[in-house]
Amino acid sequence: MTSQAIKESRGDRVFLVANYLYLLIALVIVAYPVLYMLSASISSPQAVGSGEMWLFPKGITFEGYERVFQDNRIWSGYANTILYTVTGTLVSLAVTLPAAYALARRDFVGRNFFMAMFMVTMFFGGGLVPSYLLVKDLGMIDTIWAIILPGAASIYNIIVTRTFFMSTIPRELEEAAQIDGASTTRLFLTVVLPLSMPIVAVMALFYGVGQWNSYFSALIYLNDETKYPLQIILRQILVLQEMSAQTGGGMIDASTASALNNKAEIAALVKYAVIIVATLPIIVIYPFLQRYFVQGVMIGSVKG
Amino acid sequence: MGTTNAAAGLQTQAQPQKRRGWRRILRNWELYAFIAPAFFYFLIFAYGPMYGIQIAFKNYVPTLGFAGSPWVGFDHFTRFFNSYYFWDLIWNTLSISLYELAVGFPIPIILALAFNEVKNGWFKKTVQTVTYAPHFISVVVMAGMIITFLSPSTGIITHMLEWIGLDPPDFLTDPRWFKTMYVLSGVWQGAGWGTIIYLAALSGVDPGLHEAAIIDGASRFQRLRHINIPTLVPTMTILLILNIGSLLSVGFEKILLLQNPLNMEASNIIATFVYKAGLVDAQYSFSTAVGLFNSVINCILLVAINQIVRRTSENSLW
Numbered sequence: 001m002t003s004q005a006i007k008e009s010r011g012d013r014v015f016l017v018a019n020y021l022y023l024l025i026a027l028v029i030v031a032y033p034v035l036y037m038l039s040a041s042i043s044s045p046q047a048v049g050s051g052e053m054w055l056f057p058k059g060i061t062f063e064g065y066e067r068v069f070q071d072n073r074i075w076s077g078y079a080n081t082i083l084y085t086v087t088g089t090l091v092s093l094a095v096t097l098p099a100a101y102a103l104a105r106r107d108f109v110g111r112n113f114f115m116a117m118f119m120v121t122m123f124f125g126g127g128l129v130p131s132y133l134l135v136k137d138l139g140m141i142d143t144i145w146a147i148i149l150p151g152a153a154s155i156y157n158i159i160v161t162r163t164f165f166m167s168t169i170p171r172e173l174e175e176a177a178q179i180d181g182a183s184t185t186r187l188f189l190t191v192v193l194p195l196s197m198p199i200v201a202v203m204a205l206f207y208g209v210g211q212w213n214s215y216f217s218a219l220i221y222l223n224d225e226t227k228y229p230l231q232i233i234l235r236q237i238l239v240l241q242e243m244s245a246q247t248g249g250g251m252i253d254a255s256t257a258s259a260l261n262n263k264a265e266i267a268a269l270v271k272y273a274v275i276i277v278a279t280l281p282i283i284v285i286y287p288f289l290q291r292y293f294v295q296g297v298m299i300g301s302v303k304g
Numbered sequence: 305m306g307t308t309n310a311a312a313g314l315q316t317q318a319q320p321q322k323r324r325g326w327r328r329i330l331r332n333w334e335l336y337a338f339i340a341p342a343f344f345y346f347l348i349f350a351y352g353p354m355y356g357i358q359i360a361f362k363n364y365v366p367t368l369g370f371a372g373s374p375w376v377g378f379d380h381f382t383r384f385f386n387s388y389y390f391w392d393l394i395w396n397t398l399s400i401s402l403y404e405l406a407v408g409f410p411i412p413i414i415l416a417l418a419f420n421e422v423k424n425g426w427f428k429k430t431v432q433t434v435t436y437a438p439h440f441i442s443v444v445v446m447a448g449m450i451i452t453f454l455s456p457s458t459g460i461i462t463h464m465l466e467w468i469g470l471d472p473p474d475f476l477t478d479p480r481w482f483k484t485m486y487v488l489s490g491v492w493q494g495a496g497w498g499t500i501i502y503l504a505a506l507s508g509v510d511p512g513l514h515e516a517a518i519i520d521g522a523s524r525f526q527r528l529r530h531i532n533i534p535t536l537v538p539t540m541t542i543l544l545i546l547n548i549g550s551l552l553s554v555g556f557e558k559i560l561l562l563q564n565p566l567n568m569e570a571s572n573i574i575a576t577f578v579y580k581a582g583l584v585d586a587q588y589s590f591s592t593a594v595g596l597f598n599s600v601i602n603c604i605l606l607v608a609i610n611q612i613v614r615r616t617s618e619n620s621l622w
Binding site (some may be wrong): 008015016020023029032037040049051094095096099101102104105107108109110115117118120121126128129130134150153158178188209213216220231237238264268271272275278282283286293294297 | 329334335336338341345348354355364418422430431435441444447448449455462466497501517523525549557560575582588594602603
């Protein structure tokens, strides 16, 4: 940290070593499961199931991935998730950005009213069943709108964006635009947005990742299997199958048991492969976008 | 929350222009178009369901709608309070929350303090990038990982416990392990990401403070204890208030995925109960009443804890 020129005392060196050790342990604990899954997804199911494979791949096979890519549900789930994520993110941005800009304008009469109205929803809501009945009454069950609209905007994100606008867009700009007779819409589109690309990126990422990872609204609002997003397919493969395999393991003779065991091992292999396939897009792009995510949290925390 | 400053500024500036208020509204008509989508969004999807809460006091009949269904007063609430599972639900919800708070709250703080002691460089960057990453794993994948890792026949954690000579319990179906499984997997996923907000606070520490302390012969630990930790107290307080305000709303999406008939005894919480009673069994009015009970307790907890904190320190939400 500061003043490395001053020699560290013995106590400080012990402290530093302990500190590094602590971080190293944290690193291993977090990284190990991910590395293990990567290796497990390309190892022979027997080696994985018996615990013989614990870090590096053993008996390399791509059967897990082959099975995953043969599964039509995965492809349609991927396509649906991409559709929901792209549309949902665009809708969310279209709601969040203009609203945040309006709320950031000090000359906007009524902004305290709108802020108060939005903030109430942070602390109190209608709950699950009334929300479900509302979506049902609006005729949105089994449509893309049930996935996108009920969670289209978050007050937290609006506040973060508003804070960004208030701290980075100089007021003189607005005054100058008004004197020049430029409309607010033009000012917003041609001056404010180009100056605010970092926050646009942060919001697109927050909403995009949220939509990519969400399963619950699809679980309650979609019955049509062709519309299921990836996360619902994952739930079928990762969660439901495991439960049925477990509860069915009661009284069976030895040969079926070993066949079942083999089947369970292959099922486990497919699970590792499917976890990697579903998480890879986010894990691969995440390190490049990390600073935007961090920035988003920072802007939010300054607000407090 | 912070709007007060801006509002005060608005007032002093607006005073001489009061007569021109209407002209300002008209001149800025576009701003109303800007806020319209958000206004209608919250009106429909946040206030709409709040209007629907009335069915907690009614017997909801789909053909009659929210307003037309017949009133029954507090019947659903009495049924819930008198049910045999009432105290189980409360206990499970509260104990999972408190467990999560006790374990999950301090770990990001310790981690942030540790990051802060390390010079910026590849090691720090690597540890940060890696520990932040699980935040982006979806809850379904997280549940899938837990189920696969803890599988009694093939799970790696089961094997590891066998290697060190322990007899692994059946984590997935043993109610005694449910809460630990939930809390520790949450720490694995969220601790790294949770440091960001504290690191932001730590980056605001005046370097002069540390320099002065070094000249006075303070050790690293003393500086951590007397400079860095006090810096984090306001952030900790705010996060603690928010956490306590949501004691009754635990991460129900994950619990729903990990729940099975065998661990139900420990995993049945208010939110999953509302989902099952309401959307699976279609007892709309009853589960709305249970959900309302939950929200009201949350609100009371938030206001109460904020009052307590406001009396004892200056770091409160409002």
